[in-house]
Amino acid sequence: MADLSINFAGIKSPNPFWLASAPPTDKEYNVRRAFDAGWGGVVWKTLGLDPHVVNVNGPRYGAIYGADRRLLGLNNIELITDRPLQTNLDEIKAVKRDYPDRAMVVSLMVPCDEKSWKTILPMVEETGADGVELNFGCPHGMSERGMGSAVGQVPEYIEMVTRWVKQNTRMPCIVKLTPNITDIRKPAEAAHRGGADAVSLINTINSITSVNLDLFAPEPTIDGKGAHGGYCGPAVKPIALNMVAEIARNPVTADLPISGIGGITTWRDAAEFIALGAGSVQVCTAAMTYGFKIVEEMISGLGQWMDEKGHTNIDAITGRAVPNCSDWQNLNLNYVTKARIDQDLCISCGRCFAACEDTSHQAISMSADRTFEVIDEECVACNLCVNVCPVEGCITMEEMKPGEVDPRTGRTVEAEPADWTTHPNNPASVAAE
Amino acid sequence: MADGAPQSGISANRLEAEDYHANFADLYPPLDRHEAHVASDRCYFCYDAPCVTACPTAIDIPLFIRQIATDTPEAAARTIFSQNILGGMCARVCPTEQLCEEACVREAAEGKPVQIGRLQRYATDTLMAADVHPFTRAAATGKRVAVVGAGPAGLSAAHRLALHGHDVTILDAKPKAGGLNEYGIAAYKTPDNFAQREVDWLLQIGGISVEHERALGRDTTLEQLRNDFDAVFLGIGLSGTNALGIPGDDLENVQDAVDFIDQLRQANAKADIPIGRDVVVIGGGMTAVDAAVQSRLLGAETVTIVYRRGQDGMSASGKEQDHATHEGVHLKCNAQPVALHGDGAVREVEFEYTTQSGGQLVGTGERFRLPADQVFVAIGQTLGETGLELDGRKIAVGAGGRTTLDGVWAGGDCASGGDDLTVTAVAEGRDAAEDIHAMLSGGE
Ligand SMILES: Cc1cc2nc3c(=O)[nH]c(=O)nc-3n(C[C@H](O)[C@H](O)[C@H](O)COP(=O)(O)OP(=O)(O)OC[C@H]3O[C@@H](n4cnc5c(N)ncnc54)[C@H](O)[C@@H]3O)c2cc1C
Ligand SMILES: Cc1cc2nc3c(=O)[nH]c(=O)nc-3n(C[C@H](O)[C@H](O)[C@H](O)COP(=O)(O)O)c2cc1C
Ligand code: SF4
Numbered sequence: 001m002a003d004l005s006i007n008f009a010g011i012k013s014p015n016p017f018w019l020a021s022a023p024p025t026d027k028e029y030n031v032r033r034a035f036d037a038g039w040g041g042v043v044w045k046t047l048g049l050d051p052h053v054v055n056v057n058g059p060r061y062g063a064i065y066g067a068d069r070r071l072l073g074l075n076n077i078e079l080i081t082d083r084p085l086q087t088n089l090d091e092i093k094a095v096k097r098d099y100p101d102r103a104m105v106v107s108l109m110v111p112c113d114e115k116s117w118k119t120i121l122p123m124v125e126e127t128g129a130d131g132v133e134l135n136f137g138c139p140h141g142m143s144e145r146g147m148g149s150a151v152g153q154v155p156e157y158i159e160m161v162t163r164w165v166k167q168n169t170r171m172p173c174i175v176k177l178t179p180n181i182t183d184i185r186k187p188a189e190a191a192h193r194g195g196a197d198a199v200s201l202i203n204t205i206n207s208i209t210s211v212n213l214d215l216f217a218p219e220p221t222i223d224g225k226g227a228h229g230g231y232c233g234p235a236v237k238p239i240a241l242n243m244v245a246e247i248a249r250n251p252v253t254a255d256l257p258i259s260g261i262g263g264i265t266t267w268r269d270a271a272e273f274i275a276l277g278a279g280s281v282q283v284c285t286a287a288m289t290y291g292f293k294i295v296e297e298m299i300s301g302l303g304q305w306m307d308e309k310g311h312t313n314i315d316a317i318t319g320r321a322v323p324n325c326s327d328w329q330n331l332n333l334n335y336v337t338k339a340r341i342d343q344d345l346c347i348s349c350g351r352c353f354a355a356c357e358d359t360s361h362q363a364i365s366m367s368a369d370r371t372f373e374v375i376d377e378e379c380v381a382c383n384l385c386v387n388v389c390p391v392e393g394c395i396t397m398e399e400m401k402p403g404e405v406d407p408r409t410g411r412t413v414e415a416e417p418a419d420w421t422t423h424p425n426n427p428a429s430v431a432a433e
Numbered sequence: 434m435a436d437g438a439p440q441s442g443i444s445a446n447r448l449e450a451e452d453y454h455a456n457f458a459d460l461y462p463p464l465d466r467h468e469a470h471v472a473s474d475r476c477y478f479c480y481d482a483p484c485v486t487a488c489p490t491a492i493d494i495p496l497f498i499r500q501i502a503t504d505t506p507e508a509a510a511r512t513i514f515s516q517n518i519l520g521g522m523c524a525r526v527c528p529t530e531q532l533c534e535e536a537c538v539r540e541a542a543e544g545k546p547v548q549i550g551r552l553q554r555y556a557t558d559t560l561m562a563a564d565v566h567p568f569t570r571a572a573a574t575g576k577r578v579a580v581v582g583a584g585p586a587g588l589s590a591a592h593r594l595a596l597h598g599h600d601v602t603i604l605d606a607k608p609k610a611g612g613l614n615e616y617g618i619a620a621y622k623t624p625d626n627f628a629q630r631e632v633d634w635l636l637q638i639g640g641i642s643v644e645h646e647r648a649l650g651r652d653t654t655l656e657q658l659r660n661d662f663d664a665v666f667l668g669i670g671l672s673g674t675n676a677l678g679i680p681g682d683d684l685e686n687v688q689d690a691v692d693f694i695d696q697l698r699q700a701n702a703k704a705d706i707p708i709g710r711d712v713v714v715i716g717g718g719m720t721a722v723d724a725a726v727q728s729r730l731l732g733a734e735t736v737t738i739v740y741r742r743g744q745d746g747m748s749a750s751g752k753e754q755d756h757a758t759h760e761g762v763h764l765k766c767n768a769q770p771v772a773l774h775g776d777g778a779v780r781e782v783e784f785e786y787t788t789q790s791g792g793q794l795v796g797t798g799e800r801f802r803l804p805a806d807q808v809f810v811a812i813g814q815t816l817g818e819t820g821l822e823l824d825g826r827k828i829a830v831g832a833g834g835r836t837t838l839d840g841v842w843a844g845g846d847c848a849s850g851g852d853d854l855t856v857t858a859v860a861e862g863r864d865a866a867e868d869i870h871a872m873l874s875g876g877e
Contacts, residue, residue: 068475266503290478297499300508345467391467 002306003313004299006040008280009198009257010172011130013103015040016314017270017298020261020282021107021133021176024292026081028091035095037292038299041103043174043200043282046080046135047088049110049120053079053141059220062209062229073235074285075209077220077227079141080109085123093127103280104128105174109135109147112157114164121169131171134161136187137178137203139230149203152178155190162194174259177201177243179236184243188253199247200259200282202240204230233285237263241276248277248322265294267301274314275321332417336406337381337397339363339374345394346372352385352395360384376407439734442778442806443686443707447732453703456730460621460756461525461551469555472548473502479538484549487536489851489860490517494533498552510560511567513553518592518863519585521561521631522614523856524554525622528719530752532856561630566637571598573640576873579604579662581649584612585855586668586845588635589862590869594666595640597870602662603641606648612670614855616695619723620703621730650818659840664869667821667828667836667843668862671814671853677715681773682810690714690724690811697727709807712736713782715770716811717747722754724809725762736762737803741769741787741794765803769796779808816847824849833868834861842869 004015018041019025019034026045034042055078062075081088096104106129110116124132135142136152143150151157158175165173175191177184179202188199206228208218218226240262247253260278264270265286273281286294311317341352341364348370356364363378364385374385386395400406402415422429439447448456464472476498484494492513500509513520529535529550537546560567576599580587583605591601609615614628636643649655649669658665674689676682686709700706708731714721717740728736738757740747744766747754758764768784775781782805785796815826822829822837827849834842844861851857 266499267505268503291480293496294478294499296496297503297505297508300500300511301503301505304505304508392470393467 001303002311004040004303004306006280006314008103008259009131009174011041011103011105011280012101013040013280014101015295015299016274016278016280016302017295018042018103018105018259018280018282019287020284021046021135022284022288023078024284024287027083027088028095031091031095032098034287034292035099035102038295039102039292041105041130041280043105043107043133044088044092044129046107046109046138047085047120047124048080048108048147049116050085052084053082055079055082056222058222060229062219064209064235071285071289072233073207073209073231074233074288075207075220075229075231076204077140077229080107080135080138085120089123089127092124092129096128096130103130105131105133107133107135107176109138109142112146112151112161114168117161117164118168121165121171125169125171129171131174131197132165132169133174133176133200134165135176135203136161137176137201139178139180139204139206140228149178149180152176152187152203153181155186158187158190159194162191162196166195172197174198174200176203176261178203179205179239179243179262184246185250185253188247188250188256192253192256196256198257198259198279199253200261201243201247202236202262204232205236205239207231232262233289234263234265237269241272244273244278245276245322245325248319249325265289267298267305270298271302271305271317272321274318276325277319277322279314279318329420331419333420333423334414334416334418336400336413338376338379338400339381339383339385340396340398341372341374341385342394342396343371345391347391347394348372349390351388351390355384355388378408380408439710439732441710443709445707446704447708448704450704452732453730457620457624457703459624460619463558464548464551464555469501469506469552472552473498475539476502476547477538483536483538484533484547487533489532489854489857490520490523490863491860492516492520492553494549497556498547498549501552501556506556506559507563507565509552509556513557514560514567516863517856517859518589518635519614519631519855519859520553521557521634522585522618522623522628523859524550524557525627526614526618527854527856528750528753531750561634564634566634568596568638570595570639573600574598574873576600576663577602577661578664578666578869578873579658580666580668581605581658582612582668582670582845582847583607583610583632583643584668584670584845584858585614586670586847586858586862587612587666588632588668589859590666590668590842590844590866591641591862592635592638593863593866594869595638597866599640599663599870599873601641603643604647604649604653605643605645606651606672608645610643610645612668612858616698617691617720617723618698618855619694619727620698621727655820655838655841659838663840663873665841666834666862666865666869667819667841667847668845668858669817669819670846670858672817673815674810675813675815677770677773677810677812679770679772681775681779684773684775685778686806687773687779687808687810690716690720690809691814693724693809694720694727697731703731706731708733709805710734711804712807712809713803713805714738714809714811715782716740716809716813717742717749717766718811718813719749719753720814721809721811722749722757722762724811726757726760728807728809729760729762733807735804737765738762739765739768739770739782739784739803741767743767768801769794771796771800773805773808774802779805781805782808814846819847833871834865835868 021043025042064073138148142148175196260273261282497509497512534546540546611628712728714725842865845858
């Protein structure tokens with residue numbers, strides 16, 4: 001099988017699957033069981049200085065569901081570790097000693113002054129941990145105290161703290177970014193300037209998952225009140241993928257290793273993050289939903305896919321999709337497709353018709369016997385019918401060949417690509433040579 | 434042939450040619466990719482899942498279903514085969530309604546379990562269709578093991594032993610390998626020569642030679658095998674059957690059900706098999722159901738299973754019973770045969786109603802007769818002679834399938850403990866192989 005081992009910013013791990021800093025990595029008992037289940041590494045639940053924080057004693061989580069009560073998004077108001085610092089350090093040391101081949105990264109969050117960092121870093125070093133992750137992402141509670149995302153939202157602070165850390169430890173330093181900002185490239189660049197060995201993202205997204213309509217209060221409700229929490233799970237994956245790609249595409253940070261986080265649940269999710277530039281991936285919600293055992297599927301699936309495609313190691317696939325992440329203005333406007341409905345697979349539910357007829361381009365016809373067909377003269381190839389069809393592979397997009405005439409526009413499909421930058425309707429267009 | 438009143442007596446070609454084809458096609462056709470995805474989506478990936486506990490081979494069911502859901506059925510197949518090398522056959526023949534699917538939490542929640550058996554078939558078919566054998570043999574150990582019987586128990590043991598690098602010789606009394614997979618299982622559960630295809634696929638591991646038509650007791654002895662090999666595994670199943678032992682049981686067209694099914698499975702054309710117009714099957718297990726259903730599928734007009742206890746005592750599962758009644762088989766319970774009547778050939782079977790009295794099954798004295806051109810007897814199978822110590826009517830085995838004779842292991846239908854099921858035979862064969870391997874590796 002393909003070699004799944006990685007060397008991520010100097011941190012070695014037998015596979016790219018790490019547990020993200022969160023309850024699954026909260027204590028020795030969990031982490032030992034996680035390693036026994038096959039996880040390649042963990043980022044230990046964020047440590048802070050004593051006196052340790054406390055958590056609410058009512059519910060911490062809210063959730064949204066898909067069909068069949070499948071958990072799609074989780075919202076939490078948990079803080080960093082609520083156990084004494086020394087207890088965590090002792091446990092980290094004991095686990096690392098017994099699992100020397102696994103990646104042991106310790107997440108940290110201390111106040112924004114150099115003294116605090118100088119205090120905690122040697123203590124972590126002493127455990128034999130492989131690296132630290134700076135939690136600049138926690139969007140609730142800690143941010144009210146000037147830490148977590150309160151730091152992560154100010155690039156200057158990120159740079160400053162990262163520099164302190166690099167000056168005060170030999171351990172590799174990963175900076176964990178918050179998605180609760182407008183341009184993810186800025187904090188990544190700041191981390192890079194500060195000397196970070198890598199970035200990891202995303203932390204959780206500010207959210208309210210639901211409102212209790214009897215109490216008129218957000219969920220989870222603590223004695224009649226709620227606070228926004230951090231959103232994670234499958235629902236955030238698209239946001240995370242984009243942010244990872246933005247950093248990987250940015251020439252300033254192109255060489256900065258990325259640990260991808262956000263909604264990773266299966267081998268395929270992981271492969272997608274890796275293709276967009278991640279050198280390792282971290283998982284939280286999926287483990288919290290299904291247990292540690294899911295890593296077995298991730299390992300077998302990623303290995304099988306790599307074998308089938310002839311990819312021999314993780315480096316060979318890391319960032320392979322980055323060159324294909326472009327901007328809208330560079331997309332080929334001469335690429336023309338039409339939706340095609342496979343009548344053998346069609347179950348005649350009519351969802352494509354509703355979508356196209358009511359909200360799109362009236363490009364699907366419906367006969368009295370519920371046969372649905374695409375009207376090429378109207379189809380703009382938007383893909384909505386493909387997306388709403390319940391049968392995978394029933395509606396597909398078929399590429400028109402150069403020389404064919406698009407019945408919608410009456411124009412012959414051209415072989416040469418042409419994009420918006422040269423389009424006659426673009427006031428700023430530059431004439432093609 | 435189908436026109437007019439059905440002829441009495443025994444006759445081949447009762448149906449149109451295409452009817453045979455339809456009747457003996459796959460009972461539960463394979464899932465396609467879409468169906469498999471929808472079905473796999475229902476699995477909750479339970480912790481310490483009850484379905485795994487319920488599977489005699491302890492296949493990691495939630496894992497393989499998740500692997501199907503994530504579009505890696507080949508990985509799913511590996512998960513299955515690592516525990517159960519006959520996972521393909523088991524997917525077709527296991528009474529899942531009494532095993533994994535009965536334990537599925539969605540059975541408790543909605544009365545609709547995840548379709549574990551059919552998903553297992555989807556995964557194993559995918560890998561086998563690619564003709565991939567997912568395991569490689571360990572370096573040869575030079576140790577030699579004799580496996581007697583090429584049924585599920587023997588094949589499973591042989592594969593695991595070969596995997597560990599031992600050289601295996603299988604001896605089987607029959608001309609084809611597979612045991613009851615080849616000669617017993619209902620034809621519509623394993624069409625298209627699947628049993629032989631599976632044997633060929635399994636043997637790709639290497640290191641296994643099969644000697645057909647070599648019977649222990651006839652062509653060799655246990656002593657001889659113990660001398661010639663480092664260990665012996667017996668997976669000889671139950672080669673004998675119980676006889677009725679009542680007046681008339683020697684009449685023509687009174688046949689053992691297992692023999693009838695054997696004949697049916699081996700027939701080149703199902704149309705060639707003569708079948709009665711009125712068929713009576715005596716017994717209450719899977720063999721009785723299979724003989725009865727297949728009689729109907731061959732064109733018998735009336736087929737009646739008569740069982741001496743109440744319906745809830747039948748060892749055939751509820752699903753099997755439903756299948757039988759769906760195919761037009763009558764179930765008659767609480768009646769035992771007392772005599773068969775006829776003149777040369779059987780014409781009628783005479784029964785007496787039964788009741789429970791003081792924990793005993795007794796006749797009520799009230800009798801009735803059923804017309805019968807053909808009678809199939811399915812009242813249990815018996816162990817052939819081995820000279821080994823018995824536990825009840827089977828070879829006594831302890832942990833790891835050890836018999837009381839040094840260097841001899843046994844598993845499957847011939848050994849004590851466990852249900853008489855394909856999957857149980859696979860589990861016992863595998864576990865005995867591990868025990869043999871531990872012994873041969875100097876574990877003790
Ligand atoms: C009609 C029928 C239908 C069934 N249907 C199902 C079903 O749907 N699902 C299910 O799970 N189970 C079913 N079973 C039960 C299942 O087939 C058996 O439990 C299973 O085959 C037992 O496997 P085994 O390897 O122990 O024995 P067998 O399959 O009986 O194999 C024994 C092998 O040993 C050989 N042998 C016997 N004696 C000797 C000897 N002296 N020397 C050399 N070789 C010898 C035989 O030729 C045979 O190949 C059915 C059984 C019958 C009879
Ligand atoms: C309950 C909970 C607690 C978390 N605590 C921390 C934390 O202490 N430090 C941290 O860096 N991230 C924390 N996270 C964020 C996760 O590490 C991760 O970035 C996020 O959940 C997205 O990944 P996911 O979609 O796989 O869950 C927490 C997440 C959850 C759900
Ligand atoms: S998951 Fe465990 S700790 Fe949390 S509410 Fe349920 S029982 Fe309590």
